[in-house]
Amino acid sequence: MHQKAIKEDLDSRIFNAVNLVLLILFTVIIVVPLWNVIISSFSSGRALAEGGFIFWSKEFSLENYRAVFRDSSIWQSFFISVTKTLLGVATHVFFCAMVGYALSKKYIRGRKLYVAMGVITMFFSGGMIPTYLLIKSLGLLNTFWVYIIPALFSYYDVVILMNFFRNVPDSLDESAKIDGAGDWRTFISIFIPLSMPAMATIALFNGVNQWNDFMTTKLYITDQALYPLQMKLYEIIVQSQTQSMQNIGGSAVIETTTKGVQLATIVITTLPIVVMYPLLQRYFISGMTMGAVKE
Structure with a gap:
């Protein structure tokens, strides 16, 4: 019995050590390229022209x-992005x-049909051309x-x-109905506050996509x-690349300036999401576990 405990303890240590090494390698794989992008975006064209990996900028710019x-x-574009992200989310x-909320109620008529129709939309779509024609017929082209x-x-x-919503106790719904609350009042006053972790998770995913x-924009604007x-x-990236290609007898500095512009755009577009994620992380974790599919 004692030997078995020692063996289990040794196996546990080996398992933890292997996990630690893998996590360190995974972290390095993520952090090092990200660090290189950030530092390179603050480097001058001359520093980027030297090529190679930049761990620290030799010439800050x-x-x-x-x-x-x-x-x-x-x-103006920044305002459009922020507005469409906040309103869209x-x-x-x-x-x-x-x-x-409606589909979580088993007494809803036609519930199985609605669920089946929803599942179909997860795997099949009308395609790009029918979607464009639909957007056009709705008068949404060139509109916010x-x-x-x-x-x-x-x-x-x-x-x-x-x-x-299925995990919410039925007693809460029943007590609200006894007190005279309708479906809207129950949904807004009880279910929405209780579902904040799941809603924050969805908001994070949708916010990143938005x-x-x-x-x-490419298709409809x-x-x-x-x-x-x-x-x-x-x-801006396309214009900078075009200017570099049109430069007769161009220098390496111009080419690497184009690269620097590309790196700067990566940092600018990624920074808001990186700032928002830590604020939503605790909701993200609980939402993924509590709202997971169990059937």
């Missing part, structure tokens, strides 16, 4: 960021929560609402919220006043 912010319309989460209305529904998020999305930050930075 803000020229890459000046090149990005030189266009005054960048702030709020409407998406609330709409999915309403659908999830093309960022919001098509992104209202995601059945995957509905499933997470639906299973989360912030990084520029394909919607031609008015530059409605360009989000990602689309504007994409144009």
Whole structure:
């Protein structure tokens, strides 16, 4: 018995050591390239022209960021990105929560049909051309609402919220009904406050998608006043590459300035998400565990 305990203790130590080594390697794989991108974005064109891995900038410079912010319309694009992300996340989460709340009730007529229809949408879609024709027929082309209305529904998020709502004790729902509360009052006053971890998880996922999305702009927007930050930075990168290609007998400094602009755009677009994630991390963990699919 004693030998068995010693063996289990040794196996546990080996397992923990292997896990520690793997986690350290995984962390290094993530952190080192990220550090290289950040430091390189603050390096001058001359430093980037030398090539190789940059652990610390030999020649600090803000020229890459000046090149990005030189266009005054960048702030209009930043406002569009922030607005569509905040409004898109709020409407998406609330709409999915309403659908999830309804489908969590087994007495709803046609519930199985609605669930089956939702599952189909997870695997099949109409395709790009039918979707474009639908957006056009709805009058959403070149409007701000093309960022919001098509992104209202995601059945995957509905499933997470639906299973989360099922974990709410029936006694709370019944006591609210006894006190005279209707479905709307019960949903807003009881279920939404209790489902904040799951809703914060969905908000994080949807917020990242909204912030990084520029394909919607490529497909449905031609008015530059409605360009989000990602689309504007994409144009800046393309313009800087074009200028480098048109440079007759171009130098390495110009080429690496283009690279610096690209690195600066990566930092600018990633920074808001990196700042927001720690604030939502505790909701993210509890939401993923409590709202997980169990059936």
